[in-house]
Amino acid sequence: MNSLVQSAEEKFLRKKFSGYYGTSAVAVRGLEKREFGFGGWEKKIEFRHIAFRNESELRARLVAEAPLYISHSVAYYEFPDARPMPRKNWLGSDLIFDLDTDGSACNHVCGKFTCQKCLDAVKADAIKLIEEFLLPDFGFSKSELAVNFSGSRGYHVHVVSDAIYDLDREARREIADYVSGTGLSFERLFWNEGKKFFGPSPSQGGFGGKFARAFLAKLSDDAFALSIARKLKKPEEREKLRGAIEKGNWDNIGITNREKKLSEKFEEMKLTMAGRIDANVTADTSKLIRMPDSIHGGSGFAAKRLPTPDAIAGFEPMRSAPVFGSAPLRVKATEAVPALNIRDFSFGPFGAGEVRELPEACAIYLLCKKAAVLA
């Protein structure tokens, strides 16, 4: 059910998308227990409370309707199409981490057009989330993690595990808060016992251990050591301190304003992922999230599913995520287009009103961004 009046661009895109769904398989874990939502030109979710019995039913609908956005619930329900929500009878949910670029990596130069700097930054965030939180702290195995590109400018990490299946919103928010360090009180990591000053040891879990390990690793750096205390210029003093911290004794640090100094160092080390994940998405047990491998209607890129979590390191979204190819397509820019690189094609910059014949992957990207019209 599409909106009554479709622009030429929307019609064109839907036709292209339909072709894609006609030739590629869709696979959704626990498909028959998920709620689906479809979006169009104006809204990313126009219709929801949709359910399918199997993959061929879903695929038939995608080919027929070609929604510009396809999402499914992170939740599994007994009756995914029932409404209102409580009638669905929630059974459990995957745990989701939504990482998105906030544009700070390039100082917001890229605007609506994603730049490499931002994509690299968000990729680094996703790797940090997996390597420093999901695997070591939360103890998930790689086989419990499913990572996919968001289709636009971020990544989604789906944790599929019995360990989190039936956790409620509040418990999930705790997990998000842990990752972003929300509510973390640094002063709780250190304490005085008589005249002695104790703190975390590197073998410890949580942010205490993270800090101790990062601190010890940086201690070999002269500039870092000197920024703590002058006496640490001497290698033997450094070794003494190192040996003590291994046991959780921070007394040898030998400075008066140690709490303040250490807390500054903690901030500098950026051990938390504050502002890097969307806690609301993680907490939401009935969130609709982009269906992996579906096309994102705001880019024409696939929300590409990575074969393993490790594959993210070598994944280049601008190269691998575009769905369409090199067939030529004429479009007219409706706003200034910067220099871009999609697949192996470089194009731009050019100004509003200019007509260009571009490889489909690039032209469709501009149409999806609403930065061009068919010419």
Add this chain to the structure above:
Amino acid sequence: MSDLLFCAHYPFSSAAKAHVSERGMEIVSSYVDKAEERVHEAIVSGKVRKVPALSDAQEEELALYAIARMIVSCANNRYLINRYAVAEAKKTSDYLSSDAAAHPEYVDAVAAEFGIRFEKSGAQFLVPLGKYLTYTPRSTDYKLANREVAAGKVLVSSHERVRMLEEAVKKKIERELPIRAAFPEEVKASGARVLALLPKLEANVVKVGQENYPPCIRRMIEELSLNVNLPHTARVALAIYLVRAGVATDKIVDIFRGAPDFSEKTTRYQVEYLRTKGYSMPSCATMDSYGACVAECHCGTPLNYRANIHGRALKKEEEAKT
């Protein structure tokens, strides 16, 4: 775990249930009276008396526990059920603390009732992350970010281990009650007497003039007055709202009086804490993510509600004039 001592200390356990169904249980009047006394005391003073270490008393305890549940079920009121659950859980926690030394296997057996396995780690315990999050209260002390978390396990002290099990028992009772069944007249009459305690208890719950409060806040206050156990996030949001709306601490504390686990001291401390910290009001989007948003008033934050509504009303009036 099948010894009588264990069953008497932990009458909610499957071992106790099995013991009762094996022995059979008769509902005699003297038991109903005693069970009513137990419920009465639990609800009024928040306590359930411990069992004398005699086998007769222990057998009786199992019967009283079962009948008390029936009485509370007949009274069928959320506030009473929740208060009763808090008291039974508190008793469990006392037993767990004292049993930890003499019968450490008891603690493990109670934990196993909830599918939890505490792994010894020095003087502390490691507990799986999911269980930790399910059975710890949402408070600064238990904030995950401040805990030692590694390999999917969280380190807890022996006191915290007991606290988690107390929470688990409370949740279990809250979930299981009311039992829907046809109860003997005598039990029903007892339930009615227990229900009659309610107005006296609720006299303390203050209803504030809240005509101008936004729908989400009104809903929370309403739920508290109906003794719904609001989640921590909702309570914090409500308290911040009231603080920022200029409501006095005493009055805020009174609003929270309806919470089944209400403690005057804790509430007062927390409200004062929020006041000194000057936290900002969660936005409507955040409220929505807590599941606390109940209307579409488009005001950005609940604090804007009054200004918006009044603003719109004024505008309408002016439009009507011109």
